[in-house]
Amino acid sequence: MTPYEDKSLKDTLQEEKNKLKTMNLKDRLWYIWEYYKLPIIGTAVAAALIISIFSAVRSNSFETALSCVILNSHPTSQEDLAGEYFDQGFRQYLGLTDETKIDVDHSMTVSFGNSDMTEFTYAELAKLSALITSKELDVMIGRKDSIDHFGEMGGFLNLKEALPPDVYDKVKDQLYEVTNQETGETIACGIRIGSTDFLKKTGLDIEDPILGIISNSTRTDNAVKLIRYVFGL
Incomplete structure (x- = not known):
């Protein structure tokens, strides 16, 4: 069982928020990247794909x-x-x-x-x-x-x-x-x-x-x- 399995999403997010508050900027950036880089990369790729598709569709409509x-x-x-x-x-x-x-x-x-x-x-x-x-x-x-x-x-x-x-x-x-x-x-x-x-x-x-x-x-x-x-x- 992971540390978050017995917690609600709201409690987990609040705990993460409190944890980040205690860190300086450098540590905060390192922590976010270390633990959330996969969803960050996934979001960036998805956004780039959406923009690319939108641009292609918009260009083809001209x-x-x-x-x-x-x-x-x-x-x-x-x-x-x-x-x-x-x-x-x-x-x-x-x-x-x-x-x-x-x-x-x-x-x-x-x-x-x-x-x-x-x-x-x-x-x-x-x-x-x-x-x-x-x-x-x-x-x-x-x-x-x-x-x-x-x-x-x-x-x-x-x-x-x-x-x-x-x-x-x-x-x-x-x-x-x-x-x-x-x-x-x-x-x-x-x-x-x-x-x-x-x-x-x-x-x-x-x-x-x-x-x-x-x-x-x-x-x-x-x-x-x-x-x-x-x-x-």
Whole structure:
């Protein structure tokens, strides 16, 4: 029989309370951790799990207006200017409600030369491929090597066909073409946006950035609106 089996819960709690009152802070903390660490850990884990589930459910309840990755970029400011550019400026441009989100990831670094491949870059490419395959990605912004890599596999829409006439007329001189290795067809996979204020306003540094719309995007209307927004149309 344990010391508490013949006592009521109320008596046990009162005894523990009195015992703690006689201890200094250091001893009190040690006693609480020594005798109650399992329920403390259990409570903390349960709370973390509940928060995680709530966050996942809350995130999934939001409609996504646009998903964009910006590859191989480097921030030039400690401020989150990219967040302001997309989640404030572009959000306002689209007239979105708080229940609609814009996903932008500018943390990914990828390379395509065998000598540069590491476990990290393989993991980043796998993540990127999963986003494209699952139709979760709408827009890719990156250097020439990124657009070439995915464009050669038919990864982008032909912007000569996808853009409205008024937008096409404004950006046609900035179109970037890539030849599909399988079909041999050369199409306008992207638009050079280095001449715009995109880099300045996002606080990102990318060599000759090119914007392309993913070929299986389910939100091409908003992707085209992003092009309008970037070029101030």
